[in-house]
Amino acid sequence: MTMIDKTARQVSEIGPATTWQTIGPFFSIGLQRGYATEVAGPGVAGERIAIEGRVFDGDGLPIPDAVLEIWQANSHGKYVHPEDPQDKPLDEGFLGHARIPTGEDGGFAFTTIKPGAVCMPEEKPQAPHILVGLMMRGLLRRVVTRMYFPNEPLNATDEILQRVEAARRGTLLLVPDGTKPGVYRWDIHMQGEVETVFFEF
């Protein structure tokens, strides 16, 4: 597993990265063109899953003006990206990305395939996970979290999960629906006792 280099940040002449600003309340004008709720089309290999949940604010009220952007590997654990060095196959028609808005009830839902374990050569594999970038009116910048799968043996050794205090890890775990196979629930709480874990990197 990799660690952050301690080298001092290089100052470049053109200045640091541009400052984030909130997406505001009217982002659908610009972002809705990219909305999708099906990450993997019918022909894509892997275990079909559906994930649904809601986003709540600190008062427990649903957040209807948020948007999730997810990024995930395919069922082999391979990303559609030139810097993925893993010797694993890509799947035709699978890009691994989707942008999903919340509805009036703060709810979102999408279907995909369960990602495989991502593993850099000579390193421990990461447990299967889905990255989530979350933006909304009221957030000045994106926050990032991860969805993990319950009862996954690799969770016990996943370097990112291990950095989260045990009491809060549950906020990252998908919850099986119980009645519908392959369906998971996953709520996001911006604040409160079960505040979702968000990452900085």
Next chain:
Amino acid sequence: MTRIRGYRRWAAGTQPACLHLPYVSSRRRAPTKPLVEIPQTLSEITGPSWGARDVVKGACDLTTQHAGSPLGPRIIVSGRVLDEDGRPQPNMLVEVWQANAAGRYLHRNDQHNASLDPNFTGEGHTLTDEQGRYRFVTIRPGEYAWGNHHNAWRPAHIHFSLFGPAFATRLVTQMYFPGDPLLAFDPIFNCTADEQARNRLVSQFDWDTTVPCEALGYHFDIILRGREATPMEDGHDHDR
């Protein structure tokens, strides 16, 4: 055991915290617990990529999407997308959205007392060229009132959305206009501690891209996170 060549941490003070009390809606939506610091893995340094299939031809001109011309001063907004080392970022999707000249968004939640323009949607997108350049033709958006506090007004702005080469480089920001008297009073513009960083959100008037008898030009460069100088290695202290 070199592995991941990550992206640099955001420079201190140049990014907003999630919570900014003057921006009232951040109070019940910003996380209250510290963000958990993690190393970048393959998951963070990869991300969606874009190509010609992802853009509609002509979508970089927001003034020609309807039968007639939109109201308001026509402008050209152009610039470059670079990383922190000044390297141009080609084939990057740039998405923009904005209010019309009267300060009204084409959105059901915008009840601001200003007219909609049947000839203006306010959505545009494009890909950067080989030199990382983009160019939009649009109209200057109007200022508008909002409910954050008594007599609150947003300065004129255009929303910009970019992914960059990786999940880690995602950026959504707002471009402002030089000399706008509302900037000093806007809690969103002022959410970032570093004054220079804030001021880089203000575009520059640009004679070079101004088209005679047609449109004023504004220049706005966008900087995405640059790469770490060296790959991160096992065994290094991750706290800093």
